[in-house]
Amino acid sequence: MKKVIVKKKRYVDSVSLMSVAGKVGEMEGIEGIEVAMATVINQRTLREEGYTLPADITVDDLVIAVTAADEAAIAAAEQAAMDLIDHKNSGGAKEFTDLNDPELRAGSYDLCQISLPGEYAYAEARKAIDLGLDLFIFSDNVSLEEERTLKEYGRSKGRLVMGPDAGVGLIGGVALAAGSMTSFGPVGIVGASGSGAQEVACIIEHRGYGVSQIIGTGGRDLYPEIGGITMLEGIERLEKDPDSKVIVLVSKLADLGVMDKVLTRADECKKPVIAIFLGSDETLFAKHRVTPAFSLEEAALKAVELLSGKPEKPQFSDEEIAKLAHDKVAELPAERKYFRGLYCGGTFTEEGLLYFGRHNAGIELHSNLNTKYSTKLLDSHVSVGHTILDMGAEDFTSEAPHPVFSPELRLKRLRQELTDPEVAVILMDFITGPGVARDPITSHAKECKKLRDEGVPVIFIANICGSYNDPQNIKEKVKLLEEAGVIVTGSSYESAKIASAMMTELERRQKNG
Amino acid sequence: MDKKPRVINLGISSFYDALLTQEVDAAQIDWKPPVKVNVELGSKVEKIMDSDFGKKVESANQDAIDMIINADPAWVGIGLAGDYIEGLDDYTVTHSGPPISFDEMVMLHQRGMVSACLFEGWAKTEEEALALIKSGKIKMISALDTNTVGAGTGIITKNVAMIIIKDRNNGKVAATFPAEGIKFQGGFCGWGLYSPEIAENLYHMRDYLLPPMDKVAKNKGGVPIKPILAESMQMGDENHTRQTAADLLFEHQVLLDMAKIDDMPRDQVLASMNYIVETPRFFHCFGQGASRAANLGNVGRDYSTIVTAVCGNGVRFGIKIAAMGDQWFEAEAPYMKGQYTSSKFTIDDQLPWIGDSCVVECAGMGGLAAAASPICCNLRGMTLRESIAQTREMEKICVGKNHNYPIPNMDFDFLPVGIDMMKVIKTGICPCIHGGMFNKEGGLIGAGMARVPMECFEKAFAAYCEKYGL
Numbered sequence: 001m002k003k004v005i006v007k008k009k010r011y012v013d014s015v016s017l018m019s020v021a022g023k024v025g026e027m028e029g030i031e032g033i034e035v036a037m038a039t040v041i042n043q044r045t046l047r048e049e050g051y052t053l054p055a056d057i058t059v060d061d062l063v064i065a066v067t068a069a070d071e072a073a074i075a076a077a078e079q080a081a082m083d084l085i086d087h088k089n090s091g092g093a094k095e096f097t098d099l100n101d102p103e104l105r106a107g108s109y110d111l112c113q114i115s116l117p118g119e120y121a122y123a124e125a126r127k128a129i130d131l132g133l134d135l136f137i138f139s140d141n142v143s144l145e146e147e148r149t150l151k152e153y154g155r156s157k158g159r160l161v162m163g164p165d166a167g168v169g170l171i172g173g174v175a176l177a178a179g180s181m182t183s184f185g186p187v188g189i190v191g192a193s194g195s196g197a198q199e200v201a202c203i204i205e206h207r208g209y210g211v212s213q214i215i216g217t218g219g220r221d222l223y224p225e226i227g228g229i230t231m232l233e234g235i236e237r238l239e240k241d242p243d244s245k246v247i248v249l250v251s252k253l254a255d256l257g258v259m260d261k262v263l264t265r266a267d268e269c270k271k272p273v274i275a276i277f278l279g280s281d282e283t284l285f286a287k288h289r290v291t292p293a294f295s296l297e298e299a300a301l302k303a304v305e306l307l308s309g310k311p312e313k314p315q316f317s318d319e320e321i322a323k324l325a326h327d328k329v330a331e332l333p334a335e336r337k338y339f340r341g342l343y344c345g346g347t348f349t350e351e352g353l354l355y356f357g358r359h360n361a362g363i364e365l366h367s368n369l370n371t372k373y374s375t376k377l378l379d380s381h382v383s384v385g386h387t388i389l390d391m392g393a394e395d396f397t398s399e400a401p402h403p404v405f406s407p408e409l410r411l412k413r414l415r416q417e418l419t420d421p422e423v424a425v426i427l428m429d430f431i432t433g434p435g436v437a438r439d440p441i442t443s444h445a446k447e448c449k450k451l452r453d454e455g456v457p458v459i460f461i462a463n464i465c466g467s468y469n470d471p472q473n474i475k476e477k478v479k480l481l482e483e484a485g486v487i488v489t490g491s492s493y494e495s496a497k498i499a500s501a502m503m504t505e506l507e508r509r510q511k512n513g
Numbered sequence: 514m515d516k517k518p519r520v521i522n523l524g525i526s527s528f529y530d531a532l533l534t535q536e537v538d539a540a541q542i543d544w545k546p547p548v549k550v551n552v553e554l555g556s557k558v559e560k561i562m563d564s565d566f567g568k569k570v571e572s573a574n575q576d577a578i579d580m581i582i583n584a585d586p587a588w589v590g591i592g593l594a595g596d597y598i599e600g601l602d603d604y605t606v607t608h609s610g611p612p613i614s615f616d617e618m619v620m621l622h623q624r625g626m627v628s629a630c631l632f633e634g635w636a637k638t639e640e641e642a643l644a645l646i647k648s649g650k651i652k653m654i655s656a657l658d659t660n661t662v663g664a665g666t667g668i669i670t671k672n673v674a675m676i677i678i679k680d681r682n683n684g685k686v687a688a689t690f691p692a693e694g695i696k697f698q699g700g701f702c703g704w705g706l707y708s709p710e711i712a713e714n715l716y717h718m719r720d721y722l723l724p725p726m727d728k729v730a731k732n733k734g735g736v737p738i739k740p741i742l743a744e745s746m747q748m749g750d751e752n753h754t755r756q757t758a759a760d761l762l763f764e765h766q767v768l769l770d771m772a773k774i775d776d777m778p779r780d781q782v783l784a785s786m787n788y789i790v791e792t793p794r795f796f797h798c799f800g801q802g803a804s805r806a807a808n809l810g811n812v813g814r815d816y817s818t819i820v821t822a823v824c825g826n827g828v829r830f831g832i833k834i835a836a837m838g839d840q841w842f843e844a845e846a847p848y849m850k851g852q853y854t855s856s857k858f859t860i861d862d863q864l865p866w867i868g869d870s871c872v873v874e875c876a877g878m879g880g881l882a883a884a885a886s887p888i889c890c891n892l893r894g895m896t897l898r899e900s901i902a903q904t905r906e907m908e909k910i911c912v913g914k915n916h917n918y919p920i921p922n923m924d925f926d927f928l929p930v931g932i933d934m935m936k937v938i939k940t941g942i943c944p945c946i947h948g949g950m951f952n953k954e955g956g957l958i959g960a961g962m963a964r965v966p967m968e969c970f971e972k973a974f975a976a977y978c979e980k981y982g983l
Contacts (some may be wrong), residue, residue: 018852018892025856033856041695045855051537054874095541097902104521104540113532115524116544124523124544133521138528172518174537177528406863435531469532 003074004051007062012037012085018315027080027441029073034065035081092306099127114163115139121164122146129159132337137163137218138177144225147218151229157258159461161235162232166216167194168433170201176216180402180433180467185210187303188244190234191466192217192251195345195431196278199465203300203491206468209307212243220252228262229271235262239269246272246303250296252350253279263288274302275453278347296351315490316498324487325501329424329509330458336424336457337510339503341388342410344403345465348429348492349390356388360503383417386503393394404431407440414447418458425459425502427495432466432474441477449484459502460486463495515897528727543899546738550941551967554974558939560983566816570935573816574912576834578931580810581876582915585681586803587735591727593719595671597688599659604635605651607656609869610826611841615646619827619864625668625705626651632701632712633670651790656869657822658839660809662689662801663869665703665951673702674719678738678802679763683810689802692792693718704955711843718788725777725785729770736766738803739917741796742878746918746928751886752800753870753879753947754960759796764789777894787803797870813838818977820875820932823965825866832969834934837976844968849950851961852892858958864951866963871946877915877930880945880962882906885928889947893961897922904928905944910936910944937970 020035036042036330039062043053049074051065064081066074096104101113112128114121118141128135135154142150142164154161162169162176168191169176179196180202187209191197194216201211215234222228231249238244247269249262251496259277266273276293277284285292291306293299299314316324326342343349349369357363357373366375366387377384380395389396391410392405403410410428417423428439448460462481465475481488489495519538522529532539561567595601606629607624615626629635630642630651656663663669675688693700693714700711716741730736741762748758767789774782789795808821816834824831825846832842846865853859873879881891884904887897895903901922908914912931919925932944943964950959977983 013888016888016891018854018895021856022852049857095543095896095898097543097545097899099523099542101519101542104542108519109521109540110518112521112523113528115522115528117546120546122545128521128523134518140698172516174517174520175531175533176520433531434534435528 001070002065002067003052003073004046004067005078006038006054006057007064009060010062011060012062016085017055020081023084024077024080027073027077028443029069030066030077031069032067033077034063034080035085035364036063037061038063044361077490099124099131105131109406110132111136111171113138115177115195118164119141122150125150125161129154129157129161132157132159134152134160134163134171136166136169136171136176136216137161138166139163140165144220145225147220148226148229151226155233160215160233162216163218165218165220168198168214169216170211170214172213175433175435178436179214179429180465181469182214182467183210183469184212184243186212186243186245186307187248188212188215188238188241188246189214189250190231190238191215191249192221192254193278193347194218195465196250198251198346198431198433199296199347199492200300200303202252202277202465203297203385203469204303206490207300207304207312209304212241213238218250222262224255224260226258227500228258229264232265233272235265235269239271244271246274246306248299248303249273249275249278249290250299252347253277256284259284263290266290272306274299274306278351295493296347297491300491314493314494321498321501325498325505329502329505332424332457332459334509335421337506338383338422339386339425339427339499339506340383340389340423341414341427341499342417343389343427343429344391344410345429345492346392347432348465349388351492352427352494352496353388353497355493356500356503359500360507363503363507368393383420389413404436406445407437411443411447414444418447418451418456423458424506425461425499427461427499429492429495430462430464430466432464432470432472432476434471435480439472441472442474442480445477445480445484445486448481448486452485454489461489461495461498463489463492465492474497519684519963526790527885547577551971553940554937554971555941557978557983558739558935558974562677562935566981566983568981569816570818573814573836574819574931574933577814577819578912578915580683580928581807582917583682584681584739584803584807584810584876586678586806587681588676588730588738588799588802589679589735590730591674591723592677592688593671594661594669594673594675594688594690595920596980597675597677597686598661598669598682598764600654601659601669601671602652602670604650605652605654607659607661607663607667608665609653609656609665609867610824610846611829611831611843612653612658613826613828617828619867620953621666621705621827621864621867621951622668624707624955625666626653628705628707629668629670629702631707632715633672648716657824657833657872660685660750660805661685662687662798662805662872663824664689664798664801665699665868666705667869668702668705671830672719673715674723676798676802678799678804678806679735680810681735683764683807685809687805687809689798689805691723691798692795693794694722694788695791698793699955699957706955721781721790722785725771725774725782726767726789728774736763741766742800742803742918746878746882747921749886749888751879751882751889751947753873753882754949755886755889756794756796756800759800760794763796763799788826800878801870804872804878808872808875811835816981818934820934820944822869823871823874823944824869827864827867827951830866830966830969832965832973834977835975837973837980840976842969842973842976844966844972845964847966849948849959849963850893851950851959851963853950853959854957858952862952862954862958864953866948867951868948870948874944874946875932877911877918877928879947881911881930881932882918882920882928883947884905884922885918885920885946899964907945909940910942912936934970934973936966938974941967942968943967
């Protein structure tokens with residue numbers, strides 16, 4: 001639909017207006033937008049573009065002409081355009097071109113967040129340490145040697161170096177990079193896996209507790225070359241932090257020697273420590289005092305149990321899952337036989353694959369990742385049988401922005417999967433926070449709803465890794481997904497459990513013909 | 514809980530927005546990758562400039578910028594292109610950018626060539642025009658190989674009425690085409706379009722709208738251009754993409770005198786005045802003419818390494834260096850980055866750089882004068898600080914400063930002038946040029962900025978070294 005909004009006698013310089021339409025045009029649901037003074041030429045252009053202008057329009061009026069899907073999108077566009085014109089969002093913006101700007105040096109900042117291309121991150125990070133700043137480095141493609149030098153240099157100067165390749169952090173109540181605005185509380189987290197740490201933090205929040213800090217170490221901190229410098233520093237900081245009562249360490253399975261070093265340090269900690277090294281077994285913890293966990297959900301629930309003194313249960317019991325899987329699969333026609341996991345969180349993909357590998361032995365799984373549980377897809381763009389995709393992996397992100405920051409990539413894949421008549425179950429994870437996609441969920445929910453309205457039988461499973469405080473308003477989004485017929489679980493682990501049970505049902509049905 | 518940290522965000526701007534959402538005391542660094550310098554060429558430049566030869570270069574470059582600083586351009590009248598543009602004879606057409614064959618030309622230029630044949634009556638139909646062009650009878654010359662400026666497509670033939678600018682300091686004359694009014698805007702010369710109406714409008718301009726202007730210019734003994742440029746630079750113009758203030762100052766100079774004309778029909782004078790007032794960016798062609806005339810005084814200046822021409826033809830981009838006369842040094846034409854006039858346009862609609870209007874950068878305006886016009890830079894999302902930073906960066910590749918242009922935003926420091934090939938190579942900083950974005954189909958679809966490709970300078974430097982045996 002097209003709509004013309006006129007602001008009578010509102011003058012804005014035409015040059016200032018040029019950038020407004022460009023910015024608002026990128027919003028979801030906007031097909032076209034012009035923001036212009038109603039000059040004679042502009043009036044003509046607008047009419048040519050099919051807009052109907054009010055009869056009393058004059059050259060002194062400002063026009064916002066929008067083509068969009070619905071009234072809500074038009075209202076949002078008007079709001080966004082007027083905010084830009086009125087400089088609502090730029091109040092007090094401080095923008096500089098160089099870290100060495102004298103005003104910045106004098107500004108006594110505490111932390112520097114770096115997301116430059118990897119090749120440039122090191123030099124700027126050195127500068128930041130010299131300026132006395134703690135560091136959070138989101139950039140990847142920093143060499144291991146540079147990472148070690150930075151972390152050692154930071155340690156010698158008493159500065160915390162989070163990352164490189166740190167996705168999530170929460171320091172002094174401030175969510176960094178792709179992190180969620182988790183409520184404040186007594187659990188301190190050190191995470192070598194960003195989405196893993198965030199999952200633990202958000203489950204804790206959803207159970208009524210909160211998080212004091214999330215110290216992201218970057219994915220390679222537990223490599224032998226780095227030796228866990230930041231994780232050890234993180235334990236040290238949380239041990240001293242009076243707000244942190246319980247500490248959770250989150251990592252994927254890493255170098256045995258380094259994990260042992262970290263656990264030994266944790267053994268000496270004055271506070272209770274829970275640790276998960278995703279993919280490990282009990283033997284890793286045999287000689288240590290820390291409380292082991294084997295799923296992200298378990299790590300979170302154990303932390304809550306320590307605080308509340310009461311047992312915590314997952315959202316779905318095993319019996320409920322078995323029944324759900326049986327009933328839902330029974331409703332599907334026989335030609336629908338495959339599971340498709342469309343993940344955007346790398347850790348969640350691995351957690352899923354790990355679970356399926358252990359619980360669906362004998363079923364062939366395909367993935368774009370190289371794991372011992374799956375066959376590598378010849379072409380990541382084409383699913384085969386049961387397929388589990390990490391859509392944040394480079395074979396996808398080399399073509400389009402990471403799905404955590406822009407939903408388009410996965411939305412496209414979802415649509416592609418939905419044209420496959422053999423698809424039975426689709427799993428999706430969603431990640432929210434102030435630094436990621438403004439709304440990663442609605443567009444996917446709409447696709448699910450559309451399918452349901454058309455009577456196409458596909459089972460959807462989803463979980464949202466996010467805080468109730470995030471700007472995406474996840475409580476509302478859970479409702480939206482449920483209204484679209486999606487099974488919304490309490491965690492990525494639970495999604496995997498349900499998907500796994502459904503895969504088992506699907507295979508059983510196949511065998512029984 | 515620990516106090517909220519104050520955060521500097523270096524990189525992705527949405528992370529900065531996320532910090533602002535959380536009401537964090539945050540600063541954003543608009544970081545740019547460090548400039549890549551060709552170390553080998555850079556050290557060669559240093560060696561040359563440290564030698565006795567370097568002193569000759571410095572002295573020649575000082576003379577060259579004095580030619581621009583001391584320029585005294587005046588609008589002296591209106592005249593036919595054929596009478597003022599050197600070499601613009603019958604069957605001759607100018608185009609913008611470095612020389613290019615008809616077959617290589619982008620559609621806009623090819624269409625412009627056909628339009629030229631139809632306008633001048635050398636052909637009756639498009640087919641005839643194409644046959645004529647293919648026969649080799651039409652001579653196609655680069656506007657910047659003569660004393661005009663090919664803004665946009667730069668299609669000019671002898672019967673187009675032109676603005677005549679004379680630099681009373683160096684005696685050079687440049688002719689530039691005036692905008693074709695509010696209805697046709699770029700029309701024939703700028704966009705290479707032809708229709709009977711467009712031709713009619715060109716004749717109407719020549720015979721009806723422009724003569725009262727010519728009379729005023731002559732009555733006044735020439736209208737000085739420099740005061741308008743200087744004053745408008747203090748009023749928010751950079752005189753390439755924006756000349757809002759210059760338009761008004763120019764009108765202030767001429768309208769009263771036009772009103773006093775008593776030996777021409779009243780309607781004609783009023784129509785002429787109306788044409789001046791309602792045509793957007795009317796003064797642009799005067800600024801281009803003034804810049805071109807000053808730079809003509811530097812073409813062929815021995816030893817001088819300043820840039821006298823910067824332009825594109827939609828395919829290739831070319832520069833000229835003072836000491837190298839009319840020799841072109843070319844690279845692939847860059848795409849401009851900036852803002853489209855409508856959200857319906859994308860890079861797929863956009864033509865790589867076309868047009869000669871960067872003559873104003875060669876005279877120390879436009880991209881070099883960003884600090885004077887934060888409003889112009891704002892369309893690329895730039896702040897005042899970034900606009901000033903752009904000019905400060907350009908200082909590093911210029912010979913000196915132009916005391917005619919003290920800029921309030923720089924605490925009245927002067928704008929840089931004279932882009933120096935030697936400094937460009939030594940610093941790795943390529944000149945910023947402002948301009949209008951062209952649609953592949955013709956017409957202006959936005960405005961923005963590009964950088965002159967380094968390849969042009971490296972080629973020029975090689976040729977310069979060969980010429981002087983360096």
